[in-house]
Amino acid sequence: METDRLESSLWVGNKRCRAVLTGWHFNWTEVDKKNRDKKTISVPVAEVVGVEEGRVEILPQKVVVETDKDFTVFYVKRSSSGGSSGLLWRLGRTQFSCLSRVLRDQWTNQLRTVLKTHSPLRPHKLLVFINPFGGKRKGRKIYHSVVAPLFELAGISSHVIVTERANQARDHLLKKDLTGFDGVVCVGGDGMFSEILHGLIGRTQQEAGLCENDPSVTLQPCLLHIGIIPAGSTDCVCYATVGVIDPLTSALHIIIGDSQPLDVCSVHHASALVRYSVSMLGYGFYGDVLTESEKHRWMGPLRYDYSGTMVYLSNRSYAGIVQYLPADPLLSSPRDKTRCLSGCSVCSRSTEKLFHHFSDSSSLYSSHFSQYSSETEGEWMTVEGNFRCVSLTCMSSSCPRSPLGLSPSAHLADGTGDLILVWDTNPLGFLKFLYRHTSTQDQFDLPFVEVHRVKAVRFCLPSGKGEEQYEKTGGSSGGVDEGETKSVETESSNGSQQHLAETGTRGELTNEEKTANPFLCGLCCSKSPALSVWNCDGEILPFTDIFSRIHGQLVHLYARGIEDREALHSCSEECDKCERICILQK
Numbered sequence: 042m043e044t045d046r047l048e049s050s051l052w053v054g055n056k057r058c059r060a061v062l063t064g065w066h067f068n069w070t071e072v073d074k075k076n077r078d079k080k081t082i083s084v085p086v087a088e089v090v091g092v093e094e095g096r097v098e099i100l101p102q103k104v105v106v107e108t109d110k111d112f113t114v115f116y117v118k119r120s121s122s123g124g125s126s127g128l129l130w131r132l133g134r135t136q137f138s139c140l141s142r143v144l145r146d147q148w149t150n151q152l153r154t155v156l157k158t159h160s161p162l163r164p165h166k167l168l169v170f171i172n173p174f175g176g177k178r179k180g181r182k183i184y185h186s187v188v189a190p191l192f193e194l195a196g197i198s199s200h201v202i203v204t205e206r207a208n209q210a211r212d213h214l215l216k217k218d219l220t221g222f223d224g225v226v227c228v229g230g231d232g233m234f235s236e237i238l239h240g241l242i243g244r245t246q247q248e249a250g251l252c253e254n255d256p257s258v259t260l261q262p263c264l265l266h267i268g269i270i271p272a273g274s275t276d277c278v279c280y281a282t283v284g285v286i287d288p289l290t291s292a293l294h295i296i297i298g299d300s301q302p303l304d305v306c307s308v309h310h311a312s313a314l315v316r317y318s319v320s321m322l323g324y325g326f327y328g329d330v331l332t333e334s335e336k337h338r339w340m341g342p343l344r345y346d347y348s349g350t351m352v353y354l355s356n357r358s359y360a361g362i363v364q365y366l367p368a369d370p371l372l373s374s375p376r377d378k379t380r381c382l383s384g385c386s387v388c389s390r391s392t393e394k395l396f397h398h399f400s401d402s403s404s405l406y407s408s409h410f411s412q413y414s415s416e417t418e419g420e421w422m423t424v425e426g427n428f429r430c431v432s433l434t435c436m437s438s439s440c441p442r443s444p445l446g447l448s449p450s451a452h453l454a455d456g457t458g459d460l461i462l463v464w465d466t467n468p469l470g471f472l473k474f475l476y477r478h479t480s481t482q483d484q485f486d487l488p489f490v491e492v493h494r495v496k497a498v499r500f501c502l503p504s505g506k507g508e509e510q511y512e513k514t515g516g517s518s519g520g521v522d523e524g525e526t527k528s529v530e531t532e533s534s535n536g537s538q539q540h541l542a543e544t545g546t547r548g549e550l551t552n553e554e555k556t557a558n559p560f561l562c563g564l565c566c567s568k569s570p571a572l573s574v575w576n577c578d579g580e581i582l583p584f585t586d587i588f589s590r591i592h593g594q595l596v597h598l599y600a601r602g603i604e605d606r607e608a609l610h611s612c613s614e615e616c617d618k619c620e621r622i623c624i625l626q627k
């Protein structure tokens with residue numbers, strides 16, 4: 042790396058500094074200070090955003106003062122982020138003065154060369170889709186005032202498309218020429234991200250000659266990276282992969298070419314692909330919340346709180362049979378209280394398994410489709426009963442509404458998902474479950490909740506009951522069968538079934554609770570199970586019977602996972618102890 046090294050005196054304001062550029066870091070230290078006060082500021086080359094000749098400002102407005110001996114370096118600077126779990130990134134800026142123009146040019150050229158050679162994933166050309174109607178309808182403004190100036194500074198050229206209809210971005214990615222693009226950026230919410238996801242996965246499989254409808258196929262990972270500039274309602278994918286909802290932070294992750302692999306869940310019905318999901322595939326409560334919220338789109342992001350309250354008050358439960366293929370319990374567990382953070386070791390181990398130790402996963406799933414198959418890898422579990430909700434998430438699905446998410450210990454890229462089963466319970470119990478999502482209290486530590494780390498899931502309505510036998514949303518048509526039971530079974534994948542246990546419906550009100558709260562009793566005792574829909578990352582699915590499977594690391598985002606705040610020093614300004622520039626508050 043010695044050829045990349047450059048060292049000289051530079052001035053920052055009226056202070057003389059010794060500046061050193063190696064292949065990995067750009068450091069400057071004030072030289073005239075007494076030894077103990079000496080402070081080195083060190084910026085990893087990977088986090089340099091851009092270098093400009095002269096004295097330059099970019100945000101909030103571009104101001105350039107052209108001079109011969111000055112240059113300005115822009116880089117990532119961290120700051121604490123209020124209530125969110127991750128770190129906010131800001132644009133750090135330092136102006137340097139040199140003794141001569143020749144030295145100035147040497148610094149700017151060398152910095153640019155090092156950037157090119159040591160940050161291979163930085164994008165040069167991006168395809169940007171803006172949903173002008175997402176969230177609070179600020180997508181266009183956010184892109185043009187915050188993101189575009191930074192892309193220009195970083196020398197990224199972008200082709201911008203403001204969408205005029207739903208699915209335009211998906212169709213573009215499926216059909217149009219994508220030559221020369223390094224990545225695709227969506228400015229919008231989870232729905233917009235989902236369009237990009239479908240477009241890119243579909244395009245990649247088309248080009249690889251693979252059939253997406255076959256659930257046993259090992260899908261081809263997408264080469265183009267996806268960037269998300271949050272401008273939606275839930276923004277769960279952004280929050281769960283970056284830790285904050287902040288367009289500037291996300292733009293900086295895109296510029297420096299961060300890379301975060303992400304698991305994707307495919308959803309099939311009757312041997313055809315229905316959709317892909319990354320955040321939440323939810324039946325019951327979340328399905329009904331989505332159905333209700335679509336009627337109130339005009340409320341913007343608040344529609345979910347309003348609809349959530351309405352659906353909660355309607356107090357429904359939903360019957361179903363859930364089958365799941367557990368993941369290896371030795372690798373991790375949804376209740377191990379760990380969190381998937383930047384550089385997560387569970388995800389790294391899974392990268393090795395997925396890509397260096399190639400095995401044909403089709404045998405795992407084919408057994409479930411072909412009853413004649415003799416494959417016996419994995420053992421399917423079966424449960425049946427009445428649920429408040431059944432959710433599958435292949436990441437934590439944290440969002441501002443729920444800072445730790447649906448499954449706080451889920452991993453972004455471990456090739457598994459977490460299946461959360463909330464059995465029918467009394468209204469107070471279910472409220473407790475929901476409310477725990479807003480705090481650090483464990484939502485799985487309730488007697489009517491189960492969570493399983495899984496590789497695949499199947500759901501269907503109880504046998505003999507067609508959809509027509511249920512009331513679509515919330516009608517009450519008689520009492521719950523008093524002696525109702527749920528059953529837990531295992532099924533070896535060659536088809537034989539083995540009965541394991543039988544337990545009564547959980548979560549009924551105790552007599553004391555009934556006396557104390559006749560309203561709740563009235564709410565809870567009069568409904569028969571209802572029929573719901575699947576909420577797949579904010580889209581309603583047209584089928585209730587589904588098969589779903591997790592595809593490890595199918596796409597890559599311009600992100601790096603949530604940075605651990607504790608791992609950074611708590612310094613009040615630029616800090617020589619950190620490898621990074623941080624401005625965390627004490």
Ligand SMILES: CCCCCCCCCCCCC/C=C/[C@@H](O)[C@H](COP(=O)(O)O)NC(=O)CCCCCCCCCCCCCCC
Binds near residue numbers: 276345353446577
């Ligand atoms: C009492 C407080 C309860 C708070 C419960 C919070 C649970 C939050 C779980 C969030 C999981 C998010 C998964 C992400 C899904 C998104 O892909 C997807 C699409 O997003 P987009 O519109 O940005 O495109 N979003 C959604 O489907 C929204 C799901 C949101 C559910 C929120 C439910 C709020 C419930 C409020 C219940 C209040 C009961 C009060 C009783 C008096």
Ligand SMILES: Nc1ncnc2c1ncn2[C@@H]1O[C@H](COP(=O)(O)OP(=O)(O)O)[C@@H](O)[C@H]1O
Binds near residue numbers: 174175204205273579
């Ligand atoms: N120009 C458009 N007009 C109408 N719908 C659109 C347009 N562009 C995208 N969409 C759709 O809008 C839906 C919601 O978008 P999203 O950006 O996720 O916002 P929100 O988070 O508020 O739901 C997505 O499913 C997307 O397909």
Ligand SMILES: [Ca+2]
Binds near residue numbers: 436455
């Ligand atoms: Ca996962």
